[in-house]
Amino acid sequence: MTGPGDPGFAARLLAWFDTNGRHDLPWQHPRTPYRVWLSEIMLQQTQVTVAAPYFERFVAALPDLPALAAAPLDRVLALWSGLGYYARARHLHAAARACVARHGGELPRDFAALVALPGIGRSTAGAILAQAWGERFPILDGNVRRVLCRWHGVAGWPGLPAVEKRLWQLAEAHLPGTRLADYTQAQMDFGATLCTRHAPACLLCPVRGGCVALREGRVEELPTPKPGRTLPEREAIVLQLHDAQGRVLLQRRPPIGIWASLWSLPEAPDHGAARDWFEGHLEGDYAGGEALDPVAHAFTHYRLRILPRRWRTVAPRAAVRDNDELRWVAPDQFGTLGIPAPIRRLLLAGGER
DNA sequence: AATCCGGGGGA
DNA sequence: TCCCCAGGATT
Numbered sequence: 001m002t003g004p005g006d007p008g009f010a011a012r013l014l015a016w017f018d019t020n021g022r023h024d025l026p027w028q029h030p031r032t033p034y035r036v037w038l039s040e041i042m043l044q045q046t047q048v049t050v051a052a053p054y055f056e057r058f059v060a061a062l063p064d065l066p067a068l069a070a071a072p073l074d075r076v077l078a079l080w081s082g083l084g085y086y087a088r089a090r091h092l093h094a095a096a097r098a099c100v101a102r103h104g105g106e107l108p109r110d111f112a113a114l115v116a117l118p119g120i121g122r123s124t125a126g127a128i129l130a131q132a133w134g135e136r137f138p139i140l141d142g143n144v145r146r147v148l149c150r151w152h153g154v155a156g157w158p159g160l161p162a163v164e165k166r167l168w169q170l171a172e173a174h175l176p177g178t179r180l181a182d183y184t185q186a187q188m189d190f191g192a193t194l195c196t197r198h199a200p201a202c203l204l205c206p207v208r209g210g211c212v213a214l215r216e217g218r219v220e221e222l223p224t225p226k227p228g229r230t231l232p233e234r235e236a237i238v239l240q241l242h243d244a245q246g247r248v249l250l251q252r253r254p255p256i257g258i259w260a261s262l263w264s265l266p267e268a269p270d271h272g273a274a275r276d277w278f279e280g281h282l283e284g285d286y287a288g289g290e291a292l293d294p295v296a297h298a299f300t301h302y303r304l305r306i307l308p309r310r311w312r313t314v315a316p317r318a319a320v321r322d323n324d325e326l327r328w329v330a331p332d333q334f335g336t337l338g339i340p341a342p343i344r345r346l347l348l349a350g351g352e353r
Numbered sequence: 354a355a356t357c358c359g360g361g362g363g364a
Numbered sequence: 365t366c367c368c369c370a371g372g373a374t375t
Contacts, residue, residue, distance in 0.1 A: 043370035050362070051370085084360025091372085121372045141370040161354055188370055197368070198364080225367080258359070298365090299359060341360070 009151070009207055010176035010183055016206035017186035020193075022048075026055050031181070033107040033132040034065045040124045040131075041088050048192065054083050066105050069096040077262060077338025086262060086338065091119030109133055122168075130180040138171035139184055140164070143191025149223035150195065153212030157224045233303045237274040238265040240292070240310040240346070241282065247328040248347060249316075250337070258299065262338040263329075265308075265346075274309070281326075284314045297342045308346055 025048065027039035038058060042051040058079045062068045068076070073093050080089035095117040099107055107128070108114055114125035126137035138144075145158045148170045156163040176183050194201045202214055213219045241249040250263045266281075268274035275286040292308040320326070329337065334347060 040370065045360080045369055045371065047362075047369055082361085085358090085371095087359075087372085119372070123371065127370070139370075142368075143370065184370095192370085297360085 009174050012206045013186045013190060014179055014183055017182055017189060021186055021189040026052055035059060036132040037107055037128050040127050041092050041119055044088060045085060065096050065099055069100045078336055081338045082341050086260060088119055094118045127184055130184040134180045136175055136180050138175055140168055140171050143188045144171055146223050147191050147195050150213035150219060151207060151211045153216060155224055157226050159226060233305060235305045235307060237268045237271060237307050237309060239274060240265055240308050241314050242312050243328055244313050247330045250327055250329045252325045259340045262340055264340055264343050281320050282314045282316055295342055295346060
C-alpha cells in the first residue's frame with residue numbers, strides 16, 4: 001500500500017536522480033547559500049534554460065552577498081534586464097541590504113528569518129535551507145505541485161487554497177530523513193524532465209508504481225488547469241526621440257507598477273497627453289513624428305498595445321536637461337541600464353538610421 | 354483566506 | 365494565441 005508517508009517515494013526519486021538528474025547546473029558548483037538563493041529567485045516563474053545565462057552573468061558581476069548589497073539598484077536591474085518580473089530584482093537587492101544590516105552580511109540559516117526577507121516565501125525559504133544546508137524542509141513549486149497532483153490524484157486547480165494546503169501536507173509527508181539537498185533537486189529535475197505538463201514519460205517514471213493518475217488514466221488532465229479568463233487591453237504612446245548625436249531620450253519609470261524603476265521611453269496614454277509632454281520638454285513639432293508599427297505585449301493580467309512614435313532629430317527645451325528621471329542615452333549604453341524587453345527590442349530595431 | 358501582481362518563451 | 369514556468373506580496 002502506498003500513501004502520503006510512503007518512504008519509497010523519496011527513495012525511488014533519489015535513486016533516479018543519482019543517474020538521471022541534472023548535476024551540472026551553474027548554481028550547483030559551488031553550491032553556496034548566496035548562489036542557491038540567487039538561483040531560486042531567478043527560477044521563480046522562469047525556466048532553467050532562460051535563467052542560466054543570467055545567473056552566470058550575475059554572479060560574475062556580483063559574486064557574493066556583500067557585493068550585491070553594495071551595488072546600486074540600477075546595476076542590479078541592468079543585470080536582470082530581459083529576465084522579467086523585476087520586483088524579484090528589487091526584492092533581492094533589498095534583502096541583501098537587510099542581511100548586511102541584520103545578519104552580518106550572510107543569508108540567515110533560519111526559516112522565519114528567511115521568510116521575513118523580501119522576495120522569499122515559504123517555498124523559496126525551504127529550497128534554500130534544503131539545498132544550501134541539507135535541512136529538512138519541503139518545497140512546493142510548479143514541478144512538485146504537478147507531481148503530487150498526479151501521484152495522489154489530487155483534483156482542483158492548485159492555486160485554490162484548499163488544494164494548496166493539501167499539497168503542502170503531502171510534500172511534507174514525503175520528505176526523506178537524509179539527502180535533503182539532493183531530494184529537493186530530484187523533485188525539480190523529475191518534474192522538469194519526466195513528469196512534464198504535456199506528454200510525461202510515464203514509461204520511464206521511477207514512481208509509476210504508486211501513481212493514482214497513471215492508474216486511473218488521468219495523467220493528462222492533472223493538475224487541473226487554471227480557469228481561463230479574457231484579458232483587458234490597454235494602449236500607450238511611447239516617444240522615441242533621437243538627438244543630433246543619435247542618442248535616445250529615456251525616462252525612469254515610477255517605483256511602483258509595471259516595469260518599476262526601469263528605464264523606458266517617455267509614455268502617454270493617448271496622443272493628447274503625448275503632445276502635451278512633447279511640447280513641455282522639446283523644441284519641434286509633435287505632428288512631425290513618424291508613427292511606427294504597434295508592438296503588442298501581453299502581461300498576465302492585461303494586454304498592452306504600444307504605439308511608438310519616432311523623431312529623428314529633436315532638441316530639448318533649454319530648461320530641460322538630464323536628471324534622475326530623464327536622460328539622453330547612446331545605443332552602446334543600453335546594456336548598462338534596466339530596460340524592459342519590448343522597449344529594448346524597439347530601440348534596437350528602430351535605432352538604424 | 355482571498356486577491357492581486359507580473360515578463361517571457363515554448364507549444 | 366494560449367499556457368504556464370523553481371511564487372510572493374498585499375489586503
